[in-house]
Amino acid sequence: MGSCANWFAALAVGLAWKGQPVFAIRKEFGFSASHVLDHLPADHPCSRMHGHNYTVVLELKAQESGLNEAGFVRDYRDLGEFKAWTDDTLDHRHLNDVIIDLNPSAEQLARWIFTTWREKLPELVAVSVSETPKTWAEFRPRVD
Numbered sequence: 001m002g003s004c005a006n007w008f009a010a011l012a013v014g015l016a017w018k019g020q021p022v023f024a025i026r027k028e029f030g031f032s033a034s035h036v037l038d039h040l041p042a043d044h045p046c047s048r049m050h051g052h053n054y055t056v057v058l059e060l061k062a063q064e065s066g067l068n069e070a071g072f073v074r075d076y077r078d079l080g081e082f083k084a085w086t087d088d089t090l091d092h093r094h095l096n097d098v099i100i101d102l103n104p105s106a107e108q109l110a111r112w113i114f115t116t117w118r119e120k121l122p123e124l125v126a127v128s129v130s131e132t133p134k135t136w137a138e139f140r141p142r143v144d
């Protein structure tokens with residue numbers, strides 16, 4: 001599905017679900033990577049190359065009546081493909097070389113992961129990225 005159609009589908013699902021009870025599941029993943037943030041003052045420490053032990057949380061939702069036969073929104077084990085992708089694509093990489101033409105802030109990384117995975121995981125509604133134990137950025141295209 002093209003990305004435009006994808007966004008319309010997400011919007012339609014969101015409108016149909018408005019006010020309805022939903023289930024949400026989340027699973028956490030980790031990777032270590034370096035980055036340099038552009039467009040910051042020269043004396044900002046994040047304008048120098050540095051690294052983080054990142055945490056990524058995927059959030060998936062289904063309507064109350066939308067659980068599968070096992071009673072799952074989706075089997076957590078299905079997300080093994082995301083873990084393998086994270087290990088191959090992000091772990092021990094320099095993020096500026098992976099996310100070309102985007103400043104790899106936590107916000108932009110969360111949106112990039114969301115758009116990369118939305119088609120494979122239609123139940124995906126939000127991606128959160130943490131660079132340090134105290135900081136979180138979330139991309140959630142629509143809020144119920």
Ligand SMILES: Nc1nc2c(c(=O)[nH]1)N=C([C@H](O)[C@H](O)COP(=O)(O)OP(=O)(O)OP(=O)(O)O)CN2
Pocket residue numbers: 037046104105106107131132134135137
């Ligand atoms: N809104 C954002 N602000 C910052 C981001 C970001 O992605 N989005 N990124 C950084 C740095 O990459 C890095 O995460 C440093 O964050 P900071 O909270 O300053 O980390 P520290 O450990 O140095 O902070 P303490 O205050 O010592 O806990 C910066 N900003």
Ligand SMILES: [Zn+2]
Pocket residue numbers: 035046050051052131
């Ligand atoms: Zn950083």
